Amino acid sequence: MDKTNSEQKKKIVMNYVYAILIGVLVIACAITIALVSTNSNSRADIGDEGLDVSTTTYVVPMKNATVVKDYSGSELQYNDTLKQWEIHKAIDFKASDVLDVYAVADGTVSNVYTNYLEGTVIEISHANGVVSIYKSMASDVNVKVGDEVSAGQVIGQVSDGMAQELNTGAHLHFEMTVDGVKVDPNDYLALGDK
Ligand SMILES: [Zn+2]
Known part of the structure; x- marks a missing residue:
């Protein structure tokens, strides 16, 4: 009886451990996603006019040249x-x-x-x-x-x-x-x- 009890307790504890691990993983993912999106935001905000070098379309300076x-x-x-x-x-x-x-x-x-x-x-x-x-x-x-x-x-x-x-x-x-x-x-x- 004691043995089964302690095994059940062990199982419950293991379940808690798994739950905590998954929780930590989810939080880590959330932090990563938040950091990545903050980074790309700050990159887009560099210019005063809000223009990004990579997305600005530049006009060719002459025609028929x-x-x-x-x-x-x-x-x-x-x-x-x-x-x-x-x-x-x-x-x-x-x-x-x-x-x-x-x-x-x-x-x-x-x-x-x-x-x-x-x-x-x-x-x-x-x-x-x-x-x-x-x-x-x-x-x-x-x-x-x-x-x-x-x-x-x-x-x-x-x-x-x-x-x-x-x-x-x-x-x-x-x-x-x-x-x-x-x-x-x-x-x-x-x-x-x-
Ligand atoms: Zn030249």
Whole structure:
């Protein structure tokens, strides 16, 4: 009798242990799920405008243009003007009939300047530390520092004013940076329909 009693007690205790284990597992799962969802929330909230780099659609900065020199992070490309091999952390769009240049996304014009080597340059700051940079622009640009621009807005026209790429003719030398580091614009622009 005593033996059966103690075995029954053992069974009851084991049932409690199982119940507690399952409870702990459920709580652990709940905490994991809560942490994961908090993480993804904070990632989406990085930008003031609530835009996520990965989901923002960037407009191609020119229409009917041809990519005459693509981005290269380490591979050397020949610069026909300077007669030297160099890396080219930019995309060169050669104009055809349309000289207009479009802002690739909503943002604020953060810099406009002109120098001999780069021609006139416009920089636009977007959400999440993304900056788009337009070089070899004609000097009579449509925007000034502080202007709010929207995606697709015409900010100016291309020219052959960038002395270090003079032989390319009228073109846009387009760069993008994230937190100040040059990135490959191909990762952001849908260039299938340029
Ligand atoms: Zn270039």
